[in-house]
Amino acid sequence: MVTCAWPYINYTPHLGTMIGSVLSADVVARYYRLKGDDVVFVSGSDEHGTPIEVEAVRLGISPKKLTDENHAKIVELWKRWGISFDNYTRTESPIHKEFVKSFFTRIYRRGYVFAQDVELPFCRKCDRFLPDRFVQGVCPKCGAEGARGDQCEKCDCLLEPAKLVDPVCAVCGSSPVMRKVKHWYFDLAKFSGGLCKFLEENERLSQNARKFSLNFIGGGLKPRSLTRDNKWGIPAPFPGAEDKTIYVWVEAVLGYVSATIEYFRGRGEEERWKEFWFDGDAKTLYFIGKDNIPFHTIILPALLLASGEGFNLPWSVSSTEFLQFKGESFSKSRRIGIWIDEALELFQADYWRYFLVSTRPESKDTDFSWGVFIERVNSDLNDTLGNFVHRTLTFIGRYFDGRVPDGADLGDRDREVLQSVRELVERVAKELEDCKLQEALRTVVDVSRLGNRYFHERAPWKLIKTDRDEAAKVLYVAVQLVKTLAIVLSPFMPFTAERISALLNLVEDQRRGWEEAVKLLPSNHEIGKAEPLFEKIMVDGEELQVRLEKAKSSTITFEEFLKLDLRVGEIVEAEMVPKSKSLVRLGIDVGGGVVKQAVAGIAGQYELKQLLGLKVAVLANLEPKRIFGLDSEVMILAAEDGGNISILMPDKPVKSGSKIK
């Protein structure tokens, strides 16, 4: 059972999220599958909660629509990144909602939930209770403006919304009131014993996770609220809580279970999910960023314990530190960093996968820089790995007719190299199992380093002239290393591994198991024609940054799209613009009888008479432009194919002013 943190879907994930959770989990899931273990790799979009609700309000759409769009987009991105989810679902999945409701009903019945009144800031204008950070005001300590209800960023003091001077709602700016409200709480403290035991006995928590969690418990566990007054979420199943939803954090973590249920239900194996959650020898591996630790080491285990059903607690929690971008945190609002869609505009997924794993922040925050990216791609991938594969296959193609040469009577050095490779493969496996992904990948590249050294020592280009049999042995060994790479690389760089396998003409059976990494290709096996695996990056970091900026602007956010006022308008006036060849002045009714002027270059294509009365697609809020002395206020949309221009029109009658979206 391999899982990773559920990306919060108010926006596309960035590279930090990718390496911390999704990509790390994918590498490990792929490895265990190769090893022959029964792997289920699940995750999903976390789509409830205030930020999404607020974002949706701001965009003027429903939360569901927002998350539908983002979910669809992200699913597509996983595919392009080669993420091998068995089930990537979402918290809006009916199975998830159902599971969550029955789960919380169960722990309620078992007496771990109680209700309590609290006073919370409430915004009357937004008709919404405000999470701490959605309240802003003047810091009572340092007097800084814009301090958030949880903390003042100026003086770093911890705050509560009620302490702020002149508090305002971060969404609408009106002043909130404190309002008494009842919430339901989970009695976490009842599980501190069980949690301590779990944390101390579990060998497979990353260092940061264990220390943080034990410390967390040491400070005393407080009851954890389970409900929110949001409308967007899963209805709370507690009696009297009919107008509440379940707090996203305690709900989303249960997605690990519900996603498994959903996966097996989809396969018509209704009951099999239980093997993965109840069998003692089923192991659950979680991949998360450090911000997520308490939810996976405290809250999720406590919830699972509370159910009393005997759920397996996390076997391994691998939490990374953070990836920074040129010394700063990734920031959506400040547009600092790289998002996973933009990344693919610049380089193929495997370059990123390699880079991200090779720089995975395992013991401390690490910094992204283009310089390092270029170095890794050029040196490791291209020069060391790619070149080794290429020189080997080229040599075999040229001197051995594209067939694996005879490998009988290997010398000491030849056998020694094969032995070293076996050791390296074992090391990769060990390192992967210890979640030392960075080191594992380095060891993979070491296979090609070894290959290059061996190739050089044995100098087959000389041997081929004097002792063809000896040269054959060298290439026999070298091509075995290429095959090893095809296998051991596949968890990290599936697309490249696929290409190497194809170059080697490996059949399905020869690439399906981890043990295939050290099984030898038979002599005379025919291989394909060599072709380079990678391309060097021949530009510098500054240039890449420029390209990134372009990629950022080439994809527009949904929000930006919504700025476009696209609608249907009716052409009510049409006349030639004096002294022009192709320009037509159009009067367009954009709805409600409002007529706006457009100047369009379509005279050669349409008769003026023919235009009158047409309902056409227009962009109604384009910055006005003066053309031939006339103001063009709106733009009509048309397809252009060569010189052929075709105005876009709705295929059914609709009113002028109808929105296009």
Add this chain to the structure above:
RNA sequence: AGCGGGGUGGGGUAGCCAGGUUUAACCCGCUGGGCUCAUAACCCAGAGAUCGGUAGUUCAAAUCUACUCCCCGCUACCA
């Protein structure tokens, strides 16, 4: 502020938990040499770090302890 993590040659990292097996390892870069099968790729050698600072524990410390400086993150109603 509290807590956690980190500070290792020019850059990027490992080692630290279980102190000696390391003359502090690896990748990049640099210098010199070699090779020419290969995508100006490959191989070898060398220079370069008193492991943030101070004090201690010990026969022995990058590794343990105390204090100190700097960076990052977290602090539970932000997901």
